[in-house]
Amino acid sequence: MAGHAVVVPYPARGHVNPMMQLATKLASHGISVTFVLTESWHKIMTKAMDNDFSHAQKLGLDIRAAIIPDCVVGESERWGNMTNFFLSLSNMETHVSELITNLKSSGTAPSCIVADTFLRWAVPLAKRHNLLSIALWPMSVTTFSIFYHIDLVGLQVCIDCIPGVPSIQRAELPHEILSASPLSNEIAKCLMDVREANWVVGNSFYDLDCSAVEAMINRTPVQCVGPLLIMPSQAHCHDGKDDSQCSQWLDSKPARSVIYVSFGSFIQVSRAQVREIAMGLMQSRCYFVWALRPDKEASHVSEMLPTGFLETSKEQGLVSSWFNQVDILKHPSVGGFFSHCGWNAVMESISAGVPILGFPLALDQFVNCKRVVEEWKFGMRVRSREDENRVIAAQEISKRVVVFMEGEENVRFRGAVERLKELAREEVINGGSATNLKLISDRLKAPQCP
Structure with a gap:
C-alpha cells in the first residue's frame, strides 16, 4: 500500500526549499506527495525552481502541486510586520482541510500531514482527520532545544541551563523569542503544539547535533533526516536562467x-x-x-x-x-x-x-x-x-x-568542513538520517496507517 502525504511548507524561501527536499525524499521511498502552495508561492516556485514537480515526475516520483488561494500576508510585507504574517498563517488551515476532504472523496485519501513546525494548526488538523503528522524543523536541533526551553533563560547574561546546548551568551540567542510579545507568544504555542506530532524531523544530522538530540529524547524527540539537499536525484533550485x-x-x-x-x-x-x-x-x-x-x-x-x-x-x-x-x-x-x-x-x-x-x-x-x-x-x-x-x-x-x-587557517577550515561533508554523506546514504527516513516512510505505507 502506497502512503500519501499532504505536505505544507511555511510560505518563505528558507522553509519551502527544505520542505521540497523532504517531499522528494519521501517520494523516493514510494510515498505519494501532494505539495500545498498558495497561488503566489506556486508562481514563485514554478519560476524559481524550473518546475520541480515536472522534474520529479520525470524521475518517476509522485509529487504534484495543490494550489490554495492567497490567504497569507505577502512576502514583501513579512519582515516589516512578522506578527501579522505569523497570525495570518492560520488562514491556511481551512483551505488545507478542504483539500484533505476532497482527496478522501476522490479515493486518494492521505495518510499523513507533513508541515512546518511554525504552522501550529497542522498537528491538530491531522488529528481531526485521523491522520499521522510530521513536523519539519528547518533549523538545527540545537536551535530547537533553545526555542523549546526558552522559558529557562530568564535574565541571565551567560546561559548554561538549556539541555543539549553549550554555554551561550544571551546576546547570541534569537531576539525574536526573548521578549514578551505577540510574536514570541505565537512561537511558544508552536513549540507546545508540536509535542503532539507523531514525528518531529530536523534538517540536520546526528554528528552536528548529538547533544541536543540526546537531550530531547525524553521531551519531544527530534529525528535527524538531513542534510535534506543530499540525495541521489537532487532536484536543484533553478529559475530558468542560463548559467x-x-x-x-x-x-x-x-x-x-x-x-x-x-x-x-x-x-x-x-x-x-x-x-x-x-x-x-x-x-x-x-x-x-x-x-x-x-x-x-x-x-x-x-x-x-x-x-x-x-x-x-x-x-x-x-x-x-x-x-x-x-x-x-x-x-x-x-x-x-x-x-x-x-x-x-x-x-x-x-x-x-x-x-x-x-x-x-x-x-x-x-x-x-x-x-x-x-x-x-x-x-x-x-x-x-x-x-x-x-x-x-x-x-x-x-x-x-x-x-x-x-x-594560514584556511587549510584547517577546509579540512574541518571536508570531514563534516563525509559524515553528512554517510548519514544520508547509510547512517541515522537514512534509517530514520525509511522507518517513517515504512510506517506511512503500512496498511493500518494511521
Whole structure:
C-alpha cells in the first residue's frame, strides 16, 4: 500500500526549499506527495525552481502541486510586520482541510500531514482527520532545544541551563523569542503544539547535533533526516536562467580562489553596508560571485552598489540577483562562502565542503555562526551582535576576506568542513538520517496507517 502525504511548507524561501527536499525524499521511498502552495508561492516556485514537480515526475516520483488561494500576508510585507504574517498563517488551515476532504472523496485519501513546525494548526488538523503528522524543523536541533526551553533563560547574561546546548551568551540567542510579545507568544504555542506530532524531523544530522538530540529524547524527540539537499536525484533550485556565463567564468579561475557571497533571501542588508561590502571585496583582490537581492526601492542590483562598481569589478567578480547557490558552492574554483549563516546555507556549505565567513543578521544565525567558528571550526566571523548598530567598513571586510581565503587557517577550515561533508554523506546514504527516513516512510505505507 502506497502512503500519501499532504505536505505544507511555511510560505518563505528558507522553509519551502527544505520542505521540497523532504517531499522528494519521501517520494523516493514510494510515498505519494501532494505539495500545498498558495497561488503566489506556486508562481514563485514554478519560476524559481524550473518546475520541480515536472522534474520529479520525470524521475518517476509522485509529487504534484495543490494550489490554495492567497490567504497569507505577502512576502514583501513579512519582515516589516512578522506578527501579522505569523497570525495570518492560520488562514491556511481551512483551505488545507478542504483539500484533505476532497482527496478522501476522490479515493486518494492521505495518510499523513507533513508541515512546518511554525504552522501550529497542522498537528491538530491531522488529528481531526485521523491522520499521522510530521513536523519539519528547518533549523538545527540545537536551535530547537533553545526555542523549546526558552522559558529557562530568564535574565541571565551567560546561559548554561538549556539541555543539549553549550554555554551561550544571551546576546547570541534569537531576539525574536526573548521578549514578551505577540510574536514570541505565537512561537511558544508552536513549540507546545508540536509535542503532539507523531514525528518531529530536523534538517540536520546526528554528528552536528548529538547533544541536543540526546537531550530531547525524553521531551519531544527530534529525528535527524538531513542534510535534506543530499540525495541521489537532487532536484536543484533553478529559475530558468542560463548559467553558462557564470559556469564559464568560474571555469576560468584557479581552484578555491573564488568567494561566493550571499546573505539569504529574507533579511535585507542596508545599502550603506552593501556598499562597504562591495568596496571590501574589491580591495581584497579576491575573485567573487555575489548574489545580491535588490531592496524594495531598487529595480536593479546596480542601484545598491557604488557608482560604476559593476564595470570596475567585471574582471574580478560577478554580481546578479540570483545564482544557483548549490551548484556554485560545488564548483572547484569556489573556496569560501561569505554567508549570513542561515541554517540552509550552513547545510549547503557542509554538503559542498566549503568554509564559511560568517555575517549573521538575525534569528538563529548568530547561534549558527558561533557553532561554525567555535564548535565545528570551519570558518570565521565578520559580524557579531555587537555590530548590529554599526556599518562594518570596507577595510575591515577586505582584511577578513584575505585572511579567510589566503591565511594560514584556511587549510584547517577546509579540512574541518571536508570531514563534516563525509559524515553528512554517510548519514544520508547509510547512517541515522537514512534509517530514520525509511522507518517513517515504512510506517506511512503500512496498511493500518494511521
